[in-house]
Amino acid sequence: MALLKDLEWRYATKKYDPSKKVSQEDVDKIVEAARLAPTSSGMQQFRVFVISNQELKDQMVEIALGQQIVADASHVLVFASWDEYTEERIDSIFKLTTQERGLPADKFVDYTNRLKAVYLKQTPEENFTHTAKQAYIGFGLSIAQAAELKIDATPMEGFNSEKLDELLDLRSKGLKSVLMLPIGYRDEENDWLLPMKKVRNPKEEFAIEL
Secondary structure (H helix, E strand, O other): OHHHHHHHHOOEOOOEOOOOOOOHHHHHHHHHHHHOOOOHHHOOOEEEEEEOOHHHHHHHHHHOOOOOHHHHOOEEEEEEEEOOOOHHHHHHHHHHHHHHHOOOOOOOHHHHHHHHHHHOOOOHHHHHHHHHHHHHHHHHHHHHHHHHOOOEEOOEOOOOHHHHHHHOOOHHHOEEEEEEEEEEOEOOOOOOOOOOOOOOOOHHHHOOOO
């Protein structure tokens, strides 16, 4: 029940107190939740950029369509996914897996060949659609971890991804931005959403039992 209580507590914070900062220890926990997230074939097709630099956050306000929370939050996590699948990327994670588990180097050759047969024939756009979905899994777990720590977070899709990619030089890393997650501490006196009731569809409508 603890997780459910944490999720009841959280909301999409609309105004942060810029004077309150999240400790490095807690930031690390929120990022670690994303790192431990399940992904398709365990390939971890996304990365998380942890931004605390105020100048960068200020520049990101315009990119985030004028949303000041990006500048006022303690940190902004940017979830960025592979722009496409490559042989090297597929082989790399399975090489690490065999090394860490003490398995023969060719343990997963048949499996990786099947993955390559599927992904390498797809367009980069099709690849990115799939890798971006993996980022959402880690994103959700980071939000849950933040809630457990009583750290506020605001899920964001509303930003110019091309401009953010340029600002963070993501293209050179073979990545494209998917999501932003400002984290910090709510401004209790000035956040209009804080006193509002959390509203969700009734369970009997949401969960369909067959």
